[in-house]
Structures are given as structure tokens and as C-alpha cells.
Amino acid sequence: MPVREGIYGLLAEFNTPSELVHATEMAHRAGYRRMECYTPYPVEEAAEALRFHKTRVPLICLIGGIMGLITGYGMEVWINVWGYPLNIRAMPLFSWPAFVIPGYEWTILFSGLSAAFGMIALNGLPQLYHPLFNAPNFRDGATTDKFFLCLEAHDPRFSIAETRVFLEQFNPVSVVEVDH
Amino acid sequence: MATQGPIHDPETVHDPMIDPRTGEYAVIAPGHNFRSVTQKIAGIVLTGSTPWAWWGGFFFAATIAVGVVIGVTWLFLKGVGIWGVTIPGAWGFAIINFVWWIGIGHAGTLISAILLLFKQGWRNSINRFAEAMTIFAVCCAGMFPLLHIGRPWLGYWLFPYPNTMNVWPQFRSPLAWDVFAVSTYATISIVFWYIGMVPDFGTLRDRAKSPIAKYLYGLVALGWRGSTRHWIRYESASLLLAGLSTPLVLSVHTTISFDFAVAAMAGWHTTIFPPYFVAGAVYSGFAMVLTLAIPIRKFYHLEDLVTLRHLDNMAKVMLVTGSIVAYGYGMEVFMSWYSASHWEFFMMWNRMFGPMGWAYWLLILTNIAIPLTTLWSRRLRVSPGYLFFLSFVVNIGMWFERFVIVVTSLYREYLPSSWGTYRATFWDYILFIGTWGFFTVLFLLFARLAPMIPMSEIRMMLPQTKVRPGGQPADRVVEEAL
Secondary structure, X not given: OOOOOXXXXXXXXXXXXXXXXXXXXXXXXXOOOOEEEEOOOOOHHHHHHOOOOOOOHHHHHHHHHHHHHHHHHHHHXXXXXXXXXXXXXXXXXXXXXXXXXXXXXXXXXXXXXXHHHHXXXXXXXXXXXXXXXXXXXXXXXXXXXXXXXXXXXXXXXXXXXXXXXXXHOOOOOEEEEEEO | OOOOOHHHOOOOOOOOOEOOOXXXXXXXXXXXXXXXXXXXXXXXXXXXXXXXXHHHHHXXXXXXXXXXXXXXXXXXXXXXXXXXXXXXXXXXXXXXXXXXXXXXXXXXXXXXXXXXHOOOHHHHHHHHHHHHHHHHHHHHHHHHHXXXXXXXXXXXXXXXXXXXXXXXXXXXXXXXXXXXXXXXXHHHHHHHHXXXXXXXXXXXXHHOOOHHHHHHHHHHOOOOXXXXXXXXXXXXXXXXXXXXXXXXXXXXXXXXXXXXXXXXXXXXXXXXXXXXXXXHHHHHHHHHHHHHHHHHHHHOOOOOOOOHHHHXXXXXXXXHHHHHHXXXXXXXXXXXXXXXXXXXXXXXXXXXXXXXXXXXXXXXXXXXXXXXXXXXXXXXXXXXXXXXXXXXXXHHHHHHHHHXXXXXXXXXXXXXXXXXXXXXXXXXXXXXXHHHHHHHHHHHHHHHHOOOOOHHHHHOOOHHHOOOOOOOOHHHHHHHXX
């Protein structure tokens, strides 16, 4: 659990994605690791600067899909061969081609739900409260047109005075302290 | 037919909406920035005053939707005997309307998924309401088979679940496949739509003034704060959902075509059905997107974001899918002769020149003769008035296509002694017309309460998104981009 006392971090506001990416890259080179960018649309360069490349969403999706296929197809085979065998116009009980479509649909159903809910879970959402919402300028900009870099207080390199000076050199619109 | 490109066309060269480098209409009108697109789209939802025309449209549509309530109530009291379905025409309006509505929905998934995979950036402006259209069309479509089963309150028997009767579904039937295909389609469409809206709900939460709007949008935004790590996972999930929806949308209409193609019925038992059904679905769906987009962009002044480029591109997709449909019609005629089957041959003769031959020629007129001759003209493809008219023409045609397929094969099948006819009753019509109202009501509610155009995706299309190495000062970059 992150510390709940003191401040959450320092939040620098930028007008353009270029400045944000530059500041993030520099912060990473300066040894900051506990940091995050907040942008109104996905900025892949910011993720590069944060060295965040891999997500586990595709893996969760794959596992979901395999589960869906096994569940769907297995259920059909069990129902039509053992659970409730019916002779329909002399077709074999194990009519494997006919079982393909529902099995296929459940593969997609399970993998789609896994991708969507897996993404939400990995993001730690829903999380209706977050310290950043306390920052006075965050809510007007982060989901509209501003680009934010937050250096978090539990980073070992963090110190309010030095980090503020560090952030000021990138000419941000503002640097504010974020309370818990 | 095709007019010259605008680069050489003295009439259109001064149009500010045309990008001089490509000669195409711009996807987004020049001069927008992140804040202006956000305010434009969020402003539609976050206004305290609902336009009177919205209320007018809402009450008009709601009045029509009462037809569903009346039609369903009487159906529950009396049973499906009040419809025109009987032997030999055992599949009537219910199946026609089901296929028609679900086909309309397919364009939404095509726009949101397939065009995303093909990196067609222009789709961003229309993708949200096309997805909404999909979901509402599936709602209308799903109603019909459920009512047609006769005892809709036992509809859950369609699903495999352990029960005291020890009865299970029979998976060798295309009708059981339908249950899986359509329920999966509805679920994935809703999830894709909602996930797409989460960042925009975050914007609405942050821009809302009224505490109720803040609270409600805050709930549905799930606490979205635009974190880069979140965005990367989000993009990954969106891409996966698009990749999954693409085969899904093809499989759904393929499965629906199997309802016909698996049956040993003249006119149905053909291998051309799956591709021809899918193309027809996309054709009618794009027509419906135009029906919705043209009045909406006018009413909400969204011409900057849903530009003539979008209309042009959608008309081109219709031209392609319409041509595939025309090929399907041609193949049906050819195969009925080439099969050397007496019954196939008679079916086609009866379809063209029998008592309901007018329906066949009407669909040839509305699906092929009118659209496939005029859509080659660029001037007509960028004319909202003409496309609005054409969208109705095509959807009438696509409804008659399903009417012709369902009815003409059934009412004169193999044995002349069992020939009959099909006449829809008042209760068929009231339910069908009621679903138009129901669809419109849902769509108007969506337009009022949710962001119709995905704000985060529109922002990605602006020139200001370009990241320059070294982080240049803010004012210079913004100035250059504008």
C-alpha cells in the first residue's frame, strides 16, 4: 500500500504532448520511476518514455478464448452425445461440424469479455476516488486538452523542493502539490 | 458518370473543406483544437435545455413505439395466430424483420471494428453512433424471434441450462446456432460500445456543471483519469475487441443465412447465401447510418466533424457492398438455371413473374437500379439530400429482399397441392412499424445522454497530436499545428 500521509506527488501541467514526453523522458533519465502521465487521448510516446511496453490484456484475452472454446464445444458434445442424445434425421450424435458455430461464438464471447473486464481490472477500475482529482487544475485539463506528468511522493528520488525545481525547468504551465 | 477530381475542377477548388494536397474532403474541418472539439461534442449532452425539436421527435417516435406495446400485448393475449403466418408461409414478417434489423446493425460493427483494423481514421467521427445503432437494431431484431416462438415467457428454454425436465437444446439446428450468435453479438457490441465511451464519460464528468450529471457520469466513467498505463491497456483491449468483432459480425449474418441455406428448400439451399447476406447486411446498415447521420450533423451543427468526406466514403462502401449484392442476385438466377433442378427453376420463375413478382422487381429497382447507377457520381455521393433519399430507397429494397427470400420460396414449394399465399395482418404491420419508433426513441435518448462522437478518438486525429523530439515550447507548436 502506498503511504497515505503527506502529499501524493507533484503534478506538472503541459500544453502539448511534445513537452510532456520530453519531461517524462528526462525524469526517467534523472532516475524517477514512480511517475505517471495523464493525457486526454493515448500518447504512445509517453508510454515509451515511461518504459511501459507490455500489457497482460492479450494474454487474459487468449486464456478467456481458450476457456470459451472448451466450455462451449465441450458443453455441446456432452449435451448432444451423453446428456440428451436425440436422433435427428439420422445424423451422428457427435456431429462435430454442426457444433463449430456455437463453440466459435462462445470463444469470441469469453475472449471479448475477458479482454474488456481484464483491462478494467488491470487498470484498477472502477476507482472513483483518486488523489489526483484533488489537484485544482487536473479535472479541467486531463480529460480535455492538457498533458500532465505526476512524479509520485513514494519514489525514493522524490523531495518536494528538488523535484519542483526539476519540473520547473521544462517550462510547465504549473506545478502543483497533490494531496492525498 | 464520374466527375473529375476537384483539383482540376474550377468550381470546387476554393472549397475550404477540400484538402489541396489530396483533393479529398477533409475528415475534420481545419481550425479545431482539443478544447473546441471537446466543447462541441460535450456541449450537446451537457446543456440544461433540451432542444424543442428533440422533444418533438421524441414524442413522435414514442407515439409510434406504442405500436410495439399494443402489438405485443394483443399477441400475448391471443397467440401468434393473430399474425399472417400459417402453412405454407410459416415464416413471415417476424423473420423478415429480424433479418432486416440485425443486418442494419452490422454496419455499426463494421465501422467500429473492421475499419479500425484497416486504420481508416475517418471512421472515428461516425463510429460511436454507428455502434449505438447496432445495439438498438439488435434490440429490435431480438424481439421478433422471441415473440415468434409463441410463448416468449419460456424464451430461456433456448439456452442450455440444467432443468428438472432434463431437456437440453439440439445443437445440430441452425436455430440453436442463432441463439448463440445473436446473444454473443449483442453482448460484445454492448461491451465494445461501453468500453469505448468510458474516457468520454470521464470528460463529461469533468465538464458537467450540475451535481446530478457529475455524479452519474462519474459512476459510469469508473474513475477514468487518462493515465498513460491505462490508455495502453485500453488501446490493447480495444484492438482485441475489434479483432474479435470482425469475425463475429461475419459469423452472425452467416449463421442467419444458415437458417435458410441449411433447409432443403428451393431458393434457400445455396452456398452463395453467407457472403451475399453479409454484404446485404452491410449495405443496408450503411444506408441506416446515413439516415441517422445526415439529419444529426445538420441538427447539431456537426458538419465540421462528420464531413462530406464521411458521406462520400460511406457511399463508396455502399457502392461496393451493393455490387456484391447484385452479384448475389445474378448468381441466384444463374444457379436456378444451371442447377437443372425443376424446382429451382420454377422458384425463380415464380419469384420474378408469379403473383408476388412485383416485390422482386421492386427490390431490383431499389437495391440495384437506383443506387448502383447513381453512386458512381461524386457529385451525388457528396450531396446529403440525395444520400438521405437513397438511404431510404436502399432500406426499403433490403426489406423487400428478405420478404422475397422468405415468402416466395415458402408459399409455392414442392407440392402444388400445398400451395397457398401469404398475407400480413394488421398486427404484423403495427409491430413492425412500432419497432421503427422504438429504435428512434432509443437513438434520441442516446443522442441526448451520451457523447455521440468519440471525443478521445477525434482528438487523436488533430494535427496537434504530433510529438516532436526535444519538447518545443508550447506556443510555437500550437501555432504551427493550427
